[in-house]
Amino acid sequence: MRTLTLHSNNLDRAWAEIHLANLGHNVKVLRNLLPHGCELMAVVKANAYGHGDVKIARYLNRIGVFSFAVATIEEGIRLRTYGIKGNILILGYTDPHRLPELVRYRLSQTVVDYKHAKQLNASEQPISVHIKIDTGMHRLGESCNNTAEIESIFQCRNLRVCGIYTHLYVADSTQEDDIAFTKEQLSDFYTLLEHLKQHRIKLPKMHIQSSYGILNYPELQCSYARIGIALYGVLSSPSNRTKIQPELRPVxxxxxxxxxxxxxxxxxxxxxxxxxxxxxxxxxxxxxxxxxxxxxxxxxxxxxxxxxxxxxxxxxxxxxxxxxxxxxxxxxxxxxxxxxxxxxxxxxxxxxxxxxxxxxxxxxxxxxxxxxxxxxxxxx
The missing domain is CATH 2.40.37.10 (Lyase, Ornithine Decarboxylase; Chain A, domain 1)
Incomplete structure (x- = not known):
């Protein structure tokens, strides 16, 4: 995406104005909500939620953000090609035949289950991975109950396990039953981590929260917070009521x-x-x-x-x-x-x-x- 002036001839039809000062404000506000030692991981998938991935990531680099999450390998390659620095985690599935690109562009890959881990490990090229744990959403991730399989992922000699994470998929709700379910997710995830520690597995960096996780469960200790929609000064719905209501500015x-x-x-x-x-x-x-x-x-x-x-x-x-x-x-x-x-x-x-x-x-x-x-x- 090009940077244009408001008097550009290209603005005779329709355009989006991206207010980078508001993005910087939101980063500062959200960082102040994070627990000690927790790093903001900027989610810039889907063209940074329509805002322009490269320009957004470049600005975030300039203000000290060096952890990013994308959905696909193509999105990760695009950021690296345009010089984005720091860790880039692919949240979605990547076919093992593209592993050389993961290595070339220094991308971290989410392991979506044990079978995926074995396929990635078979390539004989070391790569950085984060293990996704399914605690109830039943989308991507190895089930938190499959402890033997998760232990085996840590034993894969070509996988450098740099992170382990789950997704609190009703964290946007403050209804009593949804809060109870989120607490069950957290209990299952922490139980798994304790099991791994007892089996002498050194735990990597851990992340649980997305935007609503920070706004409704700010007390959770973790290494990263994956912040997407809130980074851009927006919530998903006007009906959402969060425990913390920071002064975010639309970008x-x-x-x-x-x-x-x-x-x-x-x-x-x-x-x-x-x-x-x-x-x-x-x-x-x-x-x-x-x-x-x-x-x-x-x-x-x-x-x-x-x-x-x-x-x-x-x-x-x-x-x-x-x-x-x-x-x-x-x-x-x-x-x-x-x-x-x-x-x-x-x-x-x-x-x-x-x-x-x-x-x-x-x-x-x-x-x-x-x-x-x-x-x-x-x-x-």
Missing amino acids: LSLKSRVVLIRQIVAGECVGYGRAFSASRNTRIAVLSIGYADGVPRSLSCGKGEVLIHGCRAPIIGRICMDQLMIDITDIHNVKRGDIATLLGEGGSEVITAEEVAAASETIANELLSRLGSRLERVYL
Whole structure:
């Protein structure tokens, strides 16, 4: 992603503004929440949740962050190719035939189960790994009950076990039964660690928490905290209530320009399927952004809004691949070239990622990570 000025000719359509000062603020706030000895591991998978992985990681390097997590080997290679320093952990599965690339680019690989460990070990090339432990989510990881298999992973001579971790997958909930389940997960994980110690296995660095783990279970002692969505100043849902509520600042704003204004009369329709029919003489503006840029189509027909001249304007008709239409009848002096804000502040109003995600019946994580590649990222 290129760094552009706000006057760039490339900003005549749609773009995302990335506020690096807010990212730095969030890093400082989140570090202050970590237990002593715990290091922030920045999760920059999915193009850093839509923010631009290389630019984000470079900035984090500059402010002293040197531990990163990605989802795929391609994401890890990309960071190394652009000179990112520090530890890079691949959280997802990597096929053993790509082990030479893990070595070449100095990437740490998650061992997703005992069979995966044996396949990686068979290559005869030493690599750094973290062992994923399944404590109930049943996604990736060797079951915490399979202690013999986990011990065997530590005995693999070509695997340098640098970490062991699990995932608290209902840590975002403060409901009593979910808290009880999270405590069961922690008990199972700590029981496994104690078993390993009793069998004279030196424990590597340990990590448990993601964003919500830090916000709801800040007391947990660990070596790393894998922080994703909170790093970008956002929570997954506006309904989430956390034990700790730090002052985080959104890093990303999403904007587009008005490219056409037209007047329609009562009874005329707008957009595909004639989904909007004007009940009055209506002034509409066309914005040059659509669902191919990551704007959820489910925000069509009044379910979504944008900010223009500091006022909220409803989206009318169905969102198109490359454009959407808004009702500006009650907003004065809108003209071609004006900027509309889909995420972020406009005057005294603000539209948050959490708000838009809820209106789209999804979470902010998905909303941000699906922002399209043709959107320019402007780093401020």
